[in-house]
Amino acid sequence: MAHLWTEKRVVISSDAETLAHDVAERLLVRLIRRSSVGKVSHLALTGGGIGTEVLRAAGSHPRRAEVDWSTVHLWWGDERFLAPDDEDRNDLAARRALIDHIDIPAQNVHAMATVDEAPDMDAAAAAYAAELARYGDDEHDWPAFYLCFLGVGPDGHIASLFPDRAEIQITDRSVVPVRDAPKPPASRITLTRPVLNSARCVWLVVSGVDKASALGLALAGASYETVPAAGAKGRRRTMFFVDQDAATNVPLELIDQEF
Incomplete structure (x- = not known):
């Protein structure tokens, strides 16, 4: 049996706005402590x-000023291969929501x-x-991620x-292009599963009734090939932060409101 700290756990918020605030506050508390x-x-x-x-909730939170942002590096799990001013x-979106509102060195933002x-x-x-390899170590050609945020479609x-x-199966590269993605825009770049799962903590943030089925399958241990969210797993913690609309299929034994 997996140890408690590696099991998937679920925290439920009442609605999407509360969910965003709750996750942002947990993030800032941890960054304040670490920095x-x-x-x-x-x-x-x-x-x-x-x-x-x-x-956005983190970027407007009063405690954001307590973080020493010089100790924080921001990366992206994926990106759309578009013009720099494209709304997609x-x-x-991250610059408008957070980065423009914090004192983080430009060289710490890795777009x-x-x-x-x-x-x-x-x-x-x-x-x-x-760029990832510049911050790698003897074990990996990428940084030792403290936290990886993931949404779930x-x-x-x-x-x-x-x-x-094919991209979900790739383990010998850290970053791959995604062509003809089933969700627009079709041209994308993504980190691979080994990189995402190397993070100390993986936090999946899920909102909306349309995500309830996928969330239920991910928590039930579906195949990661058919439900990629089922394969997301941090080295120490894997947390699903969800709103009530998305929580329809969450087993009671996985709920951990104390986290």
Whole structure:
């Protein structure tokens, strides 16, 4: 049997707004504690509606000023290969929601290349892999992530790892291009499963009744090939933060409101 700290646990908030605030507050408390003793925290961010709302809640929270942001590095689990000012870019949403409201050094913000910065998706993926490797160690060609945020699609996808596609199976690269993605925009870049799962903590943030089925399958141990969210697992903790609408199929024994 898995140890408690590696099991999937669920925290339920009443609605999407409360969910975003609750997750943002938990994030800031941990960053304040870590940065106060000089610990470096590498975070992998997610896009999407609820992911951006978490960042917005953190960006407007009064305790954001207590974090020593020079100790924090921001990365992205995936990105849309688009122009830098395209509204579908995850990093653009993150800048507006959080980054523009905190005192973080520019060199600590590691965005994936735009179409203006790389000739194609292969080059963009290779460039991001090289950037990750700059912060790697003897074990991995990527940073020791403290926390990886993930959203979950109605189909169970995480980052840009979609069900029954080759990208979910890749383990020999840290970053790969995703062409003809089933969800627009079709051209994307994503971290692979080994990188996402190497994080000390994986926090999946799930909102909406349309996510209830995928959440239930992920918690029930479905195949990660068909439900990628089922394969998300942090080295120490795997937490699902969900609102009441998404919690329909959550087993009672997995609920952990004390976290």
